Amino acid sequence: MNSPENSLSERTDHTATAANDVVALLAAELGDAVSTDAAALAAARADKSGHVAEGTPLAIVTARTIADVQATMRIAHRTGTPVVTRGAGTGLAGGAIADRGEIVLSTLAMNAILEISTDDEIAVVEPGIINADLNAVLATKGLWFAPDPASKAISTVGGNIATNAGGLLCAKYGVTREAVSGLTVVLADGSLLELGHRTVKGVTGLDFTALFIGSEGTLGVIVGATLRLRRLPTGPVATIGAYFASVEAAARAASVISSSGLRPAIMELVDHQAMDGINRYLGLEGRDGESYLLVQFDGSGAAVDSDAALAVIRSLGGEAELTEDREEAERLFRIRRSFHPAMETRGTVLIEDVCVPRSALPAMFQAISDIEVQFGVSIPTVAHAGDGNLHPNFVFDADPLAPGGVPENIWAAADELFLAALRLGGTLTGEHGVGMLKRRWLGHELGAPQLELQRQVKAVFDPQGLLNPGKVF
């Protein structure tokens, strides 16, 4: 296997003497867009994955224009310097972590909305705009960018695209790929490319837009995007909060709701370990082993569909309430929203992300229970139940930011978790991406021949391997 560690250190040795020159070249061309501030460089060594790079990057370029991005890439290309593109740094797989000898190219300040067309239901944006900020503007026009990662209040649309982000609404409203029709990208040599189209349909040539979505900064730098918007759903929203005696019962209810043809906008499952932590955090008296299912319907069929879902839930032993009142709904949501804060009070948290066929959800919960016993770890889990997408959380007592900070049994348990998901016909990552953290399992899922082809396609766009080295491939 091609060792990226080796190629990284070779590259570092090669450019070590030239590091000051690279920073000088950047500064000469880009002025105060270039920073070597120690705190900023340190921050760029981490994201929200719990992983921290060993070394410190060369400099951060805060691009304000496409020309800034092109100038940075031209210097990188000329000097053979690796570049890590970074938005808000909220990734959970280490995809935007920068290491020794690398330029950090931040697109966070490129955050303008360039166009909103109500008639065509599209928006053209710069990559640094925060998902929730965009949606706040769109809402004033009755429009909506549907991709809604849980990080939407802090993550950028560019980052959402780079990871093909999912979220809570995917079963009904699709993932990011379905909401992007075109991209403007800067390639490794600094050249600019327009991909895709402004139209609803378009099949001219290979679908490079889809190829870039989820490519995690390895093919080019996303500097603009044409987004496919939806109308904000109107009318009352119906929300159900349901308690079940076990996670199996809750998973079964979710499965029957899906297979009966109902399509909730949101269907979140909170397992017993997670509920235990949430109840303690909120000071609620929960019952041993209880699990929670949150279901929400929107659109013109919301009332009818939520009644049907409620009947399913009750027939399977769920204690449920249904409301169309916004404040009541907020109370039902609060349990799910309290998951991450509750976990953080209990220790350090690694948020994992596997996806299995919906029918394998109960088997995956069983596998998680087995892994907890086998490795002596606690893995509270929430799931986007309509998608079969689980977020098992590893909670432990250690500082992950210290080198070697994540205990070995946690990595071993995570390893077993990924293999269990693959055995169930699932995938390593439903929505977070591969980044640095899942590279070693990539060949398990893709197979060696496909992985080799993926590397060759990457090399077409980035023959020198400058873009986000050590990530994904």
Added chain:
Amino acid sequence: MNSPENSLSERTDHTATAANDVVALLAAELGDAVSTDAAALAAARADKSGHVAEGTPLAIVTARTIADVQATMRIAHRTGTPVVTRGAGTGLAGGAIADRGEIVLSTLAMNAILEISTDDEIAVVEPGIINADLNAVLATKGLWFAPDPASKAISTVGGNIATNAGGLLCAKYGVTREAVSGLTVVLADGSLLELGHRTVKGVTGLDFTALFIGSEGTLGVIVGATLRLRRLPTGPVATIGAYFASVEAAARAASVISSSGLRPAIMELVDHQAMDGINRYLGLEGRDGESYLLVQFDGSGAAVDSDAALAVIRSLGGEAELTEDREEAERLFRIRRSFHPAMETRGTVLIEDVCVPRSALPAMFQAISDIEVQFGVSIPTVAHAGDGNLHPNFVFDADPLAPGGVPENIWAAADELFLAALRLGGTLTGEHGVGMLKRRWLGHELGAPQLELQRQVKAVFDPQGLLNPGKVF
């Protein structure tokens, strides 16, 4: 510019003496799956585009298994023989036309449904299954493969995937890409690859599944597909048929329906030239210049939404009727369905396919009118109005199957039509593909640097250029 014509003739010269050997190799390995029947070879020189290859292919392999496809590709690879993969041959862009020196690899007999999972809402199928045949089986389980090209009664799912087919329902239900989560493909060297996943979400590595969808047989041979199904919509379906005094008024009504947030399952616009032919064909007394808008709503909001659409239509001068009765709806549909038969009574028809941003639909109709005058041709047009996808039809008096059969002014008018679509921010092809017919305009839309990158990506999968040479690139 790289000339595919040259490379094709070089290849032909090179392999001319070996042609008999290639057929012998195929026959030795594949037995009666190999045919050199003259009528079958002649049929493979054409599709439904009106274009016919000058030469005759070597042989047709009717693959029945993945192993047959692999054996064919291994022989092709060893002997440097080009291969044209072909399903039902219903394409409209010449993408499955085979020429001198080429092997035709038919996947039409690989038509099994390997699995249907109601719980996971997926089906695993072979590529040769006819779209409508698959849906007939799925309907017995309350399931549905949503992509619905107008050719669905005769086109294969493999062909739908190879062209990323659209259809009448895309604005609401998406194109083929949104309905495929995984592919099994045989590469140019005969090796087998599994792409994608069975799960709702999955972001492991580059999205090769999306790259293959719409690649028109240039990257590999699709030998299996994992399809994302939907539940068949239940409840009454509401259908509106509306007459307008002009195509502009009909287009405006379609635009207001979309921009008021309604999302019809179907919204078809039939322009005045098309209506003139349809009225004559059906023996109806139409009014001069009248155009027709067919709108259909399904799902639980159908009744409410169709009332709202009817109000829009009447406020804009449309004479409309709304029905939930199936037979009445069929009568309203009959006008749209009679378009192609009506055109065929008037001469030879070339069906074109451009897509513009929805807001540019009136401007595109204006451009079509101008082109009719400028080139002295008649271009009756239907449009999937919710998508901005127009099918201008060139109707003329000539046998297109005779070499040089399509008159020069028709090609000149088509040329102008494509450029007009691009000028309006549109695309060369909304759903039919590039094939042979639109190659010369490809660089206009993609630009030379992107076209060059697309060729390099193609070369990663097919370094010898064996797969569908002379198509797309």
